[in-house]
Amino acid sequence: MDLQNFWDVYGNLVLTLGTNALLALSIWLTLACGMLAVANAAFMGIGAYTAALLTMKCGAPFALSLAAGIIMPALIAVIIGLPVIRLSGVYLAMATLAFGEVVRVFILNAESWTGGAMGLNGIPQYTQWWHVLLAVVLVLLALWRVRASKIGRAFDAIRGDETAASLMGVDVRTRKMQAFVAGAAIAGLAGALNAHLTFFISPGEFGFDKGVEILTMAILGGTGGLAGPILGAGIITVLPEALRGLADYRLMVNGVILVLIVLFLPQGIWDPARFKRWLVPKKAAHA
Amino acid sequence: MLELAGVSKHFGGLQVLSEVDLCVPQGTIFGLIGPNGAGKTTVFNLITGLLAPNSGRMSFEGQDLLRQKPHQITRLGIARTFQNIRLFKEMTLLENVVVGTxxxxxxxxxxxxxxLPGFRAHEARARARALELLAWMKLDGKAHDLADNLSYGEQRRLELARALATEPRLLLLDEPVAGMNTGERAELMAEIQAIRARGYTILMIEHDMRFVMGLCEQIAVLNFGKVIACGGPDKIRSNAQVIEAYLGRDDEEHDVAPSAVVCANDGDAQ
Incomplete structure (x- = not known):
């Protein structure tokens, strides 16, 4: 099978992998701060609908639609972040989950704009493969730089011990807010790119299932580094294709995989610390 | 330098501190002692902004500490260590200290x-400073190990290095030698004196009487949330109230057990 043929068959899958990688990176940001926020599917939906509606109803250029698809979820993240960021652990997960449902139901009921349950049809396919690639590369680069900076260390410190971090001079609430908003922006970008790729979007794509899928990608891959979410996105995107016969059981398989990973590889597949232990077994024995 | 005036704190119906006055002059090593549950750690939590007092005033170098958030208070120049050590365990020693910068x-x-060059210069300077502080605490050989793998005494020293990395002018030490053996205690005593010699002011909570009496120029004694005595070591040693409240009653002052009890109590309070 030559390259053209491969792209014709799997092009969409590869691009979906790209947008999924963006989504996994978006939730990695909040997980890096120790926040279990699961509103990323909703932010993706907000970005997708904002961008698609601008393109379809206003005839906006693609760049503008993309920008709006990033800014809109970021703004909404600021508004809901103000009360929600105070929460931690399961309570934060509950609140963000509820927010996700509110967004889904809102899209479902704002029929005159969003087409309701029928979804939005005939979105122009503006997204080129290199748009997705560029987005992934830029986001990866930015996060890689952030990780190596005082902000990345502040995130790690907050995840480790919030109180100690604040006494090191880290403004915990501001940093958490930044992670939450930046995550929403990246998820919105993924949604906007995806909307102009798939021709059709509906509220069901941005519901609870998608939220769990995004979380699965990041946890499965491992949150200890940036490679983890990318790897997780790859596996979760490709696995259902590879096991096409099991496609109906995909969610169940996802669940089983997640359970197995949490049991046997609690740090995810990509775990630099574990690799180091494999490479230097002696030192591990001493520790 | 640090002044507390009429500070009170209660948790529900439990009066933890009532009308505490405290004045820590610049350049001293000031000891805060008292029986278990007297409210010592609560004083630290109030100063560092983790808790808000119900009444009273607190100021540091003339600046009001009330209604300031912990990170703002750190930026004013106050750093602390914790009784129940709170390191970033998944980070290396070096990273722990760099967070402090x-x-x-x-x-x-x-x-x-x-x-950009500015970014790289700042990062390089922070790492250099962190290594310097680790060397000071004799931990530079382990700079790239995980903090989780350290012994108890080493963890306390790392916490001290991390607190110093914020470049404070006032250092609050919450039981710095708890769980250390005699040799480690003597070493840390010398190190604390060296820290003071470099111009830091130190306020510490400690149970080890020999350590406190040997190190502190001024001591305040807290009992049931009230300051019952304040002065030099000799004055404290001979104060009848103090002996009754504290020294006279504690048969096992060198035991590890009492401080372990305090850990549990203060854990609840936080």
Missing amino acids: YRHMDYGLPGLLLG
């Missing part, structure tokens, strides 16, 4: 994203 890293987002 956070407020001195003054570079913007563009510098960070593009790796």
Whole structure:
């Protein structure tokens, strides 16, 4: 099978992998701060609908639609972040989950704009493969730089011990807010790119299932580094294709995989610390 | 330097501190002692902004500490260590200390994203300072190990290095020698004196009487949330109230057990 043929068959899958990688990176940001926020599917939906509606109803250029698809979820993240960021652990997960449902139901009921349950049809396919690639590369680069900076260390410190971090001079609430908003922006970008790729979007794509899928990608891959979410996105995107016969059981398989990973590889597949232990077994024995 | 006036704190119906006055002059090593549950750690939590007092005034170098958030108080120049050590266990020793330099890293987002010279200079300076502090605490040989793998005494020293990295002028030490053996205690005593010699002011909570009496120029005794005595070591040693409240009653002052009890109590209070 030559390259053209491969792209014709799997092009969409590869691009979906790209947008999924963006989504996994978006939730990695909040997980890096120790926040279990699961509103990323909703932010993706907000970005997708904002961008698609601008393109379809206003005839906006693609760049503008993309920008709006990033800014809109970021703004909404600021508004809901103000009360929600105070929460931690399961309570934060509950609140963000509820927010996700509110967004889904809102899209479902704002029929005159969003087409309701029928979804939005005939979105122009503006997204080129290199748009997705560029987005992934830029986001990866930015996060890689952030990780190596005082902000990345502040995130790690907050995840480790919030109180100690604040006494090191880290403004915990501001940093958490930044992670939450930046995550929403990246998820919105993924949604906007995806909307102009798939021709059709509906509220069901941005519901609870998608939220769990995004979380699965990041946890499965491992949150200890940036490679983890990318790897997780790859596996979760490709696995259902590879096991096409099991496609109906995909969610169940996802669940089983997640359970197995949490049991046997609690740090995810990509775990630099574990690799180091494999490479230097002696030192591990001493520790 | 640090002044507390009429500070009171209660948790529900439990009066933990009532009308506490405390004045820590610049350049001293000031000891805060008292029986278990007297409210010593609560004083620290109030000063560092983790708790808000119900009444009273607190100021540091003339600046009001009330209604300031912990990170703002750190930026004013107050740092602390914890009784129940709170390190970033998944980070290396070096990273732990570099976190402490956070407020001195003054570079913007563009510098960070593009790796501009200003960003690199700040990062390099922070690492150099962190290594210097680790060397000071004799931990530089383990700079790239995980904090989780350290012994108890080493963890306390790392916490001290991390607190110093914020470049404080006032250092609050919450039971710095708890769980250390005699040799480690003597070493830390010398180190604390060296820290003071470099111009830091130190306020510490400690149960080890020999350590407190040997190190502190001024001591305040807290009992049931009230300051019952304040003065030099000799004055405290001979104060009848103090002996009754504290020294006279505690048969096992060198035991580890009492401090373990305090750990549990204060854990609840937080």
